[in-house]
Amino acid sequence: MTDKQVPDVVVGRLPLYLRTLKQLQTEGRRVISSAQLAKLLHLNPAQIRKDLSMFGEFGRQGVGYTIPDLIAQLERILHVDRTWEMIVVGAGALGQALVNYPGFEINGFRIAAIYDNDPAKIGKPIGRFIVRDVQYMPEDVRSHGWRIGILAVPEAAAQAVAEQMVSAGIRAILCYAPTVLTLPGNVQVQYIDPIVHLQHMAFYLEETD
Amino acid sequence: MTDKQVPDVVVGRLPLYLRTLKQLQTEGRRVISSAQLAKLLHLNPAQIRKDLSMFGEFGRQGVGYTIPDLIAQLERILHVDRTWEMIVVGAGALGQALVNYPGFEINGFRIAAIYDNDPAKIGKPIGRFIVRDVQYMPEDVRSHGWRIGILAVPEAAAQAVAEQMVSAGIRAILCYAPTVLTLPGNVQVQYIDPIVHLQHMAFYLEETD
DNA sequence: AGGATGTTGTGCTTATTTTCCCAATATGAC
DNA sequence: GTCATATTGGGAAAATAAGCACAACATCCT
Ligand SMILES: NC(=O)c1ccc[n+]([C@@H]2O[C@H](COP(=O)([O-])OP(=O)(O)OC[C@H]3O[C@@H](n4cnc5c(N)ncnc54)[C@H](O)[C@@H]3O)[C@@H](O)[C@H]2O)c1
Ligand SMILES: NC(=O)c1ccc[n+]([C@@H]2O[C@H](COP(=O)([O-])OP(=O)(O)OC[C@H]3O[C@@H](n4cnc5c(N)ncnc54)[C@H](O)[C@@H]3O)[C@@H](O)[C@H]2O)c1
DSSP: OOOTTSOHHHHHHHHHHHHHHHHHHHTTOOEEOHHHHHHHHTSOHHHHHHHHHTTOOOEETTTEEEHHHHHHHHHHHTTOSSOEEEEEEOOSHHHHHHHTOTTTGGGTEEEEEEEEOOTTTTTOEETTEEOEEGGGHHHHHHHHTOOEEEEOSOHHHHHHHHHHHHHHTOOEEEEOSSSOOOOOTTSEEEEOOHHHHHHHHHHHSOSOO | OOOTTSOHHHHHHHHHHHHHHHHHHHTTOOEEOHHHHHHHHTSOHHHHHHHHHTTOOOEETTTEEEHHHHHHHHHHHTTOSSOEEEEEEOOSHHHHHHHTOTTTGGGTEEEEEEEEOOTTTTTOEETTEEOEEGGGHHHHHHHHTOOEEEEOSOHHHHHHHHHHHHHHTOOEEEEOSSSOOOOOTTSEEEEOOHHHHHHHHHHHSOSOO
8 A cells, every 4th residue: 555665755855845846836936957946955956856756757858847747746646636624633722723824725734623622622713613522523533534633632642532533534643742652554643743853953052051 | 063973863863762751750660671662662672772872871781771861861962951941933823832832841941032023912921921022032042142943933934034043143943934944054953844744644645535 | 500581782784765977858059 | 950058867876774683781580
């Protein structure tokens, strides 16, 4: 099932290419070379060409890549030439920021519902939603066939909630809780933890105050 | 200065080890083997041992690692055996969530100020702060010697604001704006963009609705 | 005391990823 | 048409990262 032909590191760079190409498109650019794109992304041009060449021949020798075409190809490859509906579980500070973020809709994703287990939050409006009781989440996920979930609950609840999401049919989880989830191998998981990034950078900072 | 001995991928895993060890410590565990830690992190035990061995010999053969000791070592290595003060620029939805996040303080970081350029936000309270006019940011950064900044402004403003931060003395930026910053090589930058992760996962999802 | 079991640190091997390089092709100037 | 310049795609080499396997040591049980 998983295209083991294509290394995961390569897949991980495609969204960065796509993001930059969309940005260039809004600036009115029509064509770009791997060298120019590489400069914007601080990458090696050969790496970009090789990454793209795993999926086809999208460029023109001597010319470069036509931006709208390459955007369309990348959207197809990444399966974002459609809109995926997503759920958010956890209507705290982060869940609220996510629900109001317009970036999802213009990049292939759309929040369809938000859940919490706090009676004080259930039924309250957040953005264009009413927070739903998380006990209805599995049923909603099943009936709508939703496949993607954003997990924004406290760490202590993350594993249990993730398991409920998966057993309801969720197959991709973006986890904001600072923990590693243990889930079946056919479930995609990605993590966002600012502490990890800050500590990574702190390593390179000099100790002096 | 930068331990070019130590690959950046290794540095990137240390915060994950530290996070898990702290979690284990709260559960009362005192000792852990590389095999057990690897299982929790879904990594190879040899990789963990090799990563740690780049910085010293922290384990005991036949026994494993003493959790409090290893935590102390990792905190020292990552330079989080202290508290770094940080600024947040951008008091929008995300900036507000960040300011109220308690995770920073227990992991070596502390938000010291938050800035915006919107007159409607400047002067308003957010969490324990009053939003300050971003025009005072450079002066504040210089006078306090702050080195770390979180960038939570719209993409269109990110590069310019980042340059102001750097020229004021900021040396590490956690960027939430969906763009690649171009900054001097002595400035650390890390990015958080949920769209990138979602598109990465979407690649592996079957196209079927 | 000795054997069974468990664990580290690391030399070496294997796997993966990145980069180099160049034939092939495109465009524009004259 | 020819030449100068720009650029891709991909084979091959180089660089980097991951994993195996084992000597050395620790603990526990009898
Ligand atoms: N706020 C931030 O800036 C930030 C930054 C980094 C990471 N995080 C992480 O993101 C997660 C959410 O952060 P937050 O600041 O929004 O926290 P929060 O405490 O504001 O919100 C968490 C929400 O999850 C709900 N919840 C708890 N258990 C639940 C369950 N079993 N089912 C459904 N809902 C449940 C709570 O009622 C609450 O509304 C946490 O894991 C946090 O560590 C937050
Ligand atoms: N909200 C989310 O969940 C989310 C998710 C992913 C990424 N992001 C990204 O994070 C960034 C912030 O997101 P947000 O939702 O908080 O946006 P937001 O629009 O709510 O807030 C942005 C804030 O930045 C301020 N700002 C604009 N220009 C500024 C400048 N030059 N100096 C100082 N402040 C300035 C604005 O006044 C505003 O208060 C954006 O780049 C966004 O794309 C947000």
